[in-house]
Amino acid sequence: MTVPSQSIQKKDKHNYVECDDCSMNSVCRPLSTVKQSINLSDSFLHKRITTKANHILFNQSTPLTNIYAVSSGAFKLLLQTDDSTENIIGLRFPGELIGEDALFLKTYNYTAIAIGDSSVCKVSVEQMTSCGQLIPEIQKNLIELLSRQNYVRQKNFQAYIGKKSADSLLAAFLLNIIERNASYTGSDNSIELPINRNNIANFLGLRRETLSRVFSKFQKEQLIQVEGRKIKLIAQENLIKIADL
Amino acid sequence: MTVPSQSIQKKDKHNYVECDDCSMNSVCRPLSTVKQSINLSDSFLHKRITTKANHILFNQSTPLTNIYAVSSGAFKLLLQTDDSTENIIGLRFPGELIGEDALFLKTYNYTAIAIGDSSVCKVSVEQMTSCGQLIPEIQKNLIELLSRQNYVRQKNFQAYIGKKSADSLLAAFLLNIIERNASYTGSDNSIELPINRNNIANFLGLRRETLSRVFSKFQKEQLIQVEGRKIKLIAQENLIKIADL
DNA sequence: ATTTAAATTTGACATAGATCAAGTTTGAAC
């Protein structure tokens, strides 16, 4: 599949997703209507905010207040362990949700930090819930949203569980990252990685030296083309085989 | 925490969960009410069925028809790859859901097979959805259910992502399995594993020989007590450290 | 109880990845 390279406009050199392409849209849109019609004082139902690099969206183990949908940039999700090492357990890109897994226990399960300058839509859980009880459409859309998220999580889990070789892990990672970003980068075979090798290695459970060697090997074997953080897939089919997907 | 060993009744030598402890209860219960009041001809909304060992609940890539909640026994979820090797990507125990991640694309994402003789509650998605539109309570409960499932999936992902050492993988696995079964086995430190070493190794991405050695090592180091498939945790705190949870 | 196949464990060796060390490249600050 080829995608016209200029078909998608970018803003501020970030990848950017419009409301139409946001996964939270189905919840946001009815909420906006309510907001306008009921005119809820100065409180807000949802609001787009911009964040600088390294901005902390929320901290692990704090009470759930908002759910976020990434509009532009990227976020890393990490666990704070006692040994102060950064333990990345996930990445989120435009169109994806952050914090929705806290709806159950009402407590955030990880810390979310902006990787570069980014923007997110912020939806108050309290207000979303109270509105939802009045508006069946919101309920229905929330179900759709949560179902979809379960699907995404299942796929994500499948992609990494039972894999241990550095080759298969990196192949799975690259394919996953590129697929998740394809709709707004306009490319299904290339990406500028939002995180450094250290972070990728940490996420995959590899050492940075090992990861570096695999990158070099993949390039030498003409599977990918590497230019710093810019990655282009050359032999996608082979990578899929290596990833065992 | 100590749990009275005889506090939970078992049926047919299987671990068994009553409707009260079933994760689908919040959806099932209102559905039953509807069923009784509307008296929907011969169709059913939910129904408990028993399955023999190796019974296939559904096949990967087939259209979603039902969602299941395990009542007793255990199920393995697997991917069918071309090379005919069994690729276990998950296990499900009493109280847990199977197939709910297919709600999004309406197609099952894996094959689900009973490990031993088991029983499940079967809920028709079509009927659940159509009833849900009439009954707000079902909508609300479904949201709760899906939120919870997202939470469980997040925890599961966190437990294994970025882990590669055989020690940490096995420790994470044992703690996870025992915790998920604690409420109805009545023990938070022991279990009879529902699957063999081969399957565990496959799930964790290890070789059976390696897994066997780690089992032996954990026993020698007094971390666990092993008797075939019966496992008892001796030094739970140490295992948590090894698992890096 | 006996037989048999399957599951599990253990040993010996090979290899992928970790570790340690040293270089090279990149990119931000001046």
Next chain:
DNA sequence: GTTCAAACTTGATCTATGTCAAATTTAAAT
């Protein structure tokens, strides 16, 4: 542009896990 620190790569060894082989245990069938 120059300087400097951080990021990344490469090389040399070491170690954990994979691989191959064989022994032992377990469990099912008779």
